[in-house]
Amino acid sequence: MKKIEAVIRPTSLEVLKKALNEMEVRGMTVYNVMGRGLQKDIKQYYRGQEVEVDLFPKVKVEIVCRDHWKDRIVEKIIKVCQTGQIGDGKIFVYPVEDIIRISTGERGDSAL
Amino acid sequence: MKKIEAVIRPTSLEVLKKALNEMEVRGMTVYNVMGRGLQKDIKQYYRGQEVEVDLFPKVKVEIVCRDHWKDRIVEKIIKVCQTGQIGDGKIFVYPVEDIIRISTGERGDSAL
Amino acid sequence: MKKIEAVIRPTSLEVLKKALNEMEVRGMTVYNVMGRGLQKDIKQYYRGQEVEVDLFPKVKVEIVCRDHWKDRIVEKIIKVCQTGQIGDGKIFVYPVEDIIRISTGERGDSAL
Amino acid sequence: MMLKNMLPRCIGLSLVLLVLMTYPVAAAEGSSLNSGDTAFLIICTGLVMLMTPGLALFYGGMVKRKNVLSILMQCFVIMALVSVQWIMIGYTLSFGSDISGIIGGLDWLGFKNVVFNSDNAYVGTVPHSVFALFQLMFAIITAAIITGSFAERMRFSAFIIFIFSWTTLVYDPLAHWVWGGGFLSKLGALDFAGGMVVHISSGVSGLITALVLGKRREENPGPIVSHNLPMTVLGTALLWFGWFGFNAGSALKADEIAGLALLTTNTAAAAASLSWIIIEWIRQGKPTVLGAASGAVAGMVAITPAAGFVSPLSALIIGLLVSPLCYFAVSRLKTYLGYDDALDAFGIHGIGGTFGALATGIFASKRVNPAGVDGILYGGVHLFRAELIGIIVTYLYAAFMTWLILNVLKGLIPLRVSREEEEAGLDVSVHGENAYNM
Amino acid sequence: MMLKNMLPRCIGLSLVLLVLMTYPVAAAEGSSLNSGDTAFLIICTGLVMLMTPGLALFYGGMVKRKNVLSILMQCFVIMALVSVQWIMIGYTLSFGSDISGIIGGLDWLGFKNVVFNSDNAYVGTVPHSVFALFQLMFAIITAAIITGSFAERMRFSAFIIFIFSWTTLVYDPLAHWVWGGGFLSKLGALDFAGGMVVHISSGVSGLITALVLGKRREENPGPIVSHNLPMTVLGTALLWFGWFGFNAGSALKADEIAGLALLTTNTAAAAASLSWIIIEWIRQGKPTVLGAASGAVAGMVAITPAAGFVSPLSALIIGLLVSPLCYFAVSRLKTYLGYDDALDAFGIHGIGGTFGALATGIFASKRVNPAGVDGILYGGVHLFRAELIGIIVTYLYAAFMTWLILNVLKGLIPLRVSREEEEAGLDVSVHGENAYNM
Amino acid sequence: MMLKNMLPRCIGLSLVLLVLMTYPVAAAEGSSLNSGDTAFLIICTGLVMLMTPGLALFYGGMVKRKNVLSILMQCFVIMALVSVQWIMIGYTLSFGSDISGIIGGLDWLGFKNVVFNSDNAYVGTVPHSVFALFQLMFAIITAAIITGSFAERMRFSAFIIFIFSWTTLVYDPLAHWVWGGGFLSKLGALDFAGGMVVHISSGVSGLITALVLGKRREENPGPIVSHNLPMTVLGTALLWFGWFGFNAGSALKADEIAGLALLTTNTAAAAASLSWIIIEWIRQGKPTVLGAASGAVAGMVAITPAAGFVSPLSALIIGLLVSPLCYFAVSRLKTYLGYDDALDAFGIHGIGGTFGALATGIFASKRVNPAGVDGILYGGVHLFRAELIGIIVTYLYAAFMTWLILNVLKGLIPLRVSREEEEAGLDVSVHGENAYNM
């Protein structure tokens, strides 16, 4: 089992959700993060004082899936979230050792 | 060392904390997330327009622990967070390679 | 590739960012969490009723990097975030299987 | 002969001129409208109106994030619902011509004659419509206070029916008894701006709803759920501001009594805010913002019945004393007796209002307001007894009627939301909305 | 002989005394200032001023988190910009001596003579400066309403030029036509507090800006973007509070008409709030807070032109009827026609104002306000026709001029922010600020 | 003979009638109360009261999330504390019968005779209690302004003692000198609503507290900590609203001077808001909401001493000029000199107030207010000199006394919270509360 962690533009979340839905990938966990990467700093102002801001709002989407689903999901994320511009975000893949569904106590792949 | 990641109902957090406390598991990191799983969509409204909402508020609890503690903690989470209803949440287990306590620089198990 | 996850004091974020910048480590994802560890409970009050609060605001910084960068980054984090007091936080290191830059589709180390 | 004729004419002419001159004045006195008083009461009506959103924010900041809209919604709907009820039936039940001291007659049914024909004994120097609307705002805020007791668990349909019944069957008669020429006023009970009618009645009714509905399902071991304290502080500020209209406006004239009420209101709020944080400082070591806000509200509750009858120093003492009482009620009494008066409508308004009504019987002074009565401190016993009777009547009537309404209602529909709805939060489950979206 | 001399003296003395006595009164009538009315209008000016921040919060809560500052900024800048424009040129264009029914003359250019010399037919019993400032607040809120239509996408520099042009070329003439002695007032159209001048004009202009600017880039499939509904509720509360000043203050005197306007305003707001949530309850099963708030605003919009001319029961009916109309407009009409009136300036103010102006022609009654005219219900047809003409003129003029201004502007600078700026949010990309920092 | 008798009778009768007629007027002049003025000042008292919560929100939005409650708490406690102090001793020190131009006598100790016996030279046509309460609100807001300078670091107990001492030893004498018949008023310095007494005194004292307390521990390299800018905008709106009461109310009558003050206040706020964002636009390319809000506040600060003495066009100029000065002070001067005036109490109120007092000496005109004095622009030099002396006296006195109070206090208790408390945030460490809970 793998965990796919995609850090994407907040504006891409809705389309991504829809796209995953169509693949019948429903399980996901989402939260707001601030990210820094190649995107260049912007300036903010406070009473005439200038501040370089280097953290931008992003959304992190975590999807835990069976090993063989991994590539399909990654492809799909690239497809719907790619604008080709810096700031599109990154996908990280991690190994998962175990999964448990709390409501039933099921474990492993069947808990997905 | 393992990382246990439990996505639970917000209303279960307090009892879980208490239960872990009794096991003398104190270290944890908690944050709010939005999650989608088997829970069925609900409808929200904005000036007469209907919107299907499929992300529900959840709380993610991360606990990094020694290997042999893993099962005990997972059991405990299931015990106190299970209502048997869809939406109880999921537990994911990941491998951890290293742990460092910043204040002392200790590493590995002794940093826990 | 490794993922370094540092749970630090909110007040250390700015200096850490600066320090990493100087090492030319730019990529990072940051979010607010609540944490519990060795830090002792504090009391809060609500209309004369006392409540023990055991979750403290922390900031989690995630940095995915090449294997050989890991130690340098961990050292740096310890260096700038250490006050020596309880509550300085922890660093966790995880294995990463894959990295993809969404904007270009690049994979692995070159996506960093 | 000519002279004889001229003299009367001389006098006559003078008189005619005099009469002409006086005519506008006399006319003005005939219609009896005073623009200053009218301006005052219109604006005060606005201030009291603003108290209900103020209360909604005061309460809303104290509930869980997932229930804040339900609180705001309840207060908002009360504004709408009671406004309509008041025009149709509420005002006339409260202020229509007295029927055996019990209830008002139907003179002003549907606000008939409230606009077209302005003869009304209570009105004084302002248009009847303004008086009627000023009074409406009191009916609204009173119902809104109760919501604090049943917050985070009541069904919305049950809420609507309850509020409509309550305002008609409890508020309107009480307002009549005390202010509309009913038996309590004849008894000699003084209630300047609504210690009994507004605060005791809502506080006691809140307690009963909390008892009948039962506790919220416990999620947290602790009681801290306040999701947004700056919202509560903002609400308190609007309450403080609005209370100037509530108490000073109750003089119905922009005169010295209004000035006195302004002064006592501010003084009691300030003193009670101070004494609340002093207790907290002593007992907890940490004075809280919620304490400062709660104290200010408690102080204004307590001074409400006394505002136009006591001196500023008496107001200071009333303010200093009310906070310890309310602090004890919300932190000890509630835990001890185990009722879940979620936002302490009883602890603050019930207890504070009771103390204030008694204090009126103690501190009222004819030297301050010649139209008032002397309290115990100034040698009068009668007033204190009348206040005591007024309090008891209000407690019994409000408690019994609320209990009755809720039990009849219980027979028809469930009063509480389901476990799932309560867990998901009333905002999303009852109103289909989230307060905050990312 | 002596007597002959004495008689005239006797009369003369009386007269001198009378004249002396009347002098202060006469003087007061000469300057004609009334402290009650003045107090009233100064405070009402404050209340109407507060409506614009109220509107900003009402709107601000409904937009995405990343655009809330841009909404607040636009409303704030309108307060500043229109204040200056009004002093320099706007007031005199609106209320200067009439030039062929079309526009005001330059009598009050730069507020000349507004302070030093207070002769002005409109002013009545208050200082000219107060009247002029009261009217300014109407100019401000009108421009601010439009921002709801082009929210989340307009360039700031284009916005500034647009607003300045719009207030000068659309608002000022319209205000003159209806209130400043222009041709619409001569026609007999009644607009108590601004149904046409304020709500129709801004709503229609909003629609045009939405059409010219085009839709926001869609990110979410659904329309829910409201980032902070408690903010919207607070805004509504301030609007409700301020509207008392808006409508009651439009009587320009603290009298019975002001009282009537207060009463009808509150009643319509309450009734419309109720009817909106009733529709939602029926159609969705869930009454929303945003619905209750939108309904209250719609009700106040609808009663605005009628406030001082109709009975409270008519106000109740107007309130009950306006919400279904607006609900239909914002939930069906908008989707059907496909324009992106982001926060429904047209759906609420345009539709609500149109209905209100027609309702004035139906429900107005001389029994309620002898200075008014009878509507259809009371046998008068003329008023309804005048209202209809007024509405059509306002629609055509506002739509055409807005279209013209935008198209001229479009030739000079882009009207919309870039895709990147829109995606990043206007707060950070246009104003270099985040609304909320952790 | 008969005739001879009749003539005097004729005259006599006329006189009697005249006297009778005038009686009510005379009586009214005896009690000298005017309901319009009273209504006005009561409501204005409410408006000024609301400014302090407004300021609290204005400030609160600008601080870090973890310190917002401490700001709200400080402003709230000032409302409570200064209210009590004012009743007991503050009012009489400020407005009691003058003792050698230095301080007021103890005539009104404990508000003795303020309610019972209303003879007071300052009061005019309103109840003494209303005048005294109106003045209280000025004492409150002045103390509250200072909190902006020492935000995010002062110990709460030190804060309490400091504020109590400051209001008694600095504010009360200053108010006496300028408004209570003290030496500055005798000198001819004009301060319509408190440029010196309120803004310079608080701004300068703020600067001293910032210097004595030292800087906040730096966490962020940048200065952006404002956790909630919509809160700041809401605060600004309440300030703008309240300032109408502050400045117009300072006329103490609902008359043309009040109207003038209303007009100049709004104009200066608008102009300064515009000029602030223009500077930002030029220098940064991005006009900010915080800039628009800061400008509006700066404009109202600057017009405060001049509000009832200058023409609207002068107000426009004053507003346009003050923002560049304050912008320079907060963005360059502060960084250059290196003091940590956290929320710029000195930069806005100190600098803005100083400029406003000088501008009064320049722009004041007897043509606008015959009770005023001509400034330099109208040929008067005396006023400017008096203003200058007033400014210098205020600077020296406020600075010295604040320094003295803080240094005495420092000997007794620590002034600052510990490093740990500052890091954890004052909300949780000092008040045991979180502003926002999830």
Ligand SMILES: Nc1ncnc2c1ncn2[C@@H]1O[C@H](COP(=O)(O)OP(=O)(O)O)[C@@H](O)[C@H]1O
């Ligand atoms: N090395 C990294 N470790 C953790 N998160 C990263 C790393 N690099 C990028 N990110 C996350 O991915 C987001 C997008 O990265 P960015 O460089 O801006 O875009 P792109 O990869 O398309 O050039 C960042 O905002 C950050 O949250």
Ligand SMILES: Nc1ncnc2c1ncn2[C@@H]1O[C@H](COP(=O)(O)OP(=O)(O)O)[C@@H](O)[C@H]1O
């Ligand atoms: N495949 C997944 N990947 C990531 N998170 C998941 C996944 N499946 C479920 N979750 C998280 O677990 C939560 C609970 O899942 P849900 O299906 O609603 O309950 P249950 O598993 O009890 O049926 C979800 O809201 C989501 O946050």
Ligand SMILES: Nc1ncnc2c1ncn2[C@@H]1O[C@H](COP(=O)(O)OP(=O)(O)O)[C@@H](O)[C@H]1O
């Ligand atoms: N076992 C753990 N699992 C997950 N997070 C932990 C664990 N232990 C500590 N943390 C995180 O690290 C933070 C700092 O830990 P704490 O014990 O307070 O400091 P220190 O490690 O310096 O003594 C905690 O607030 C928590 O967020």
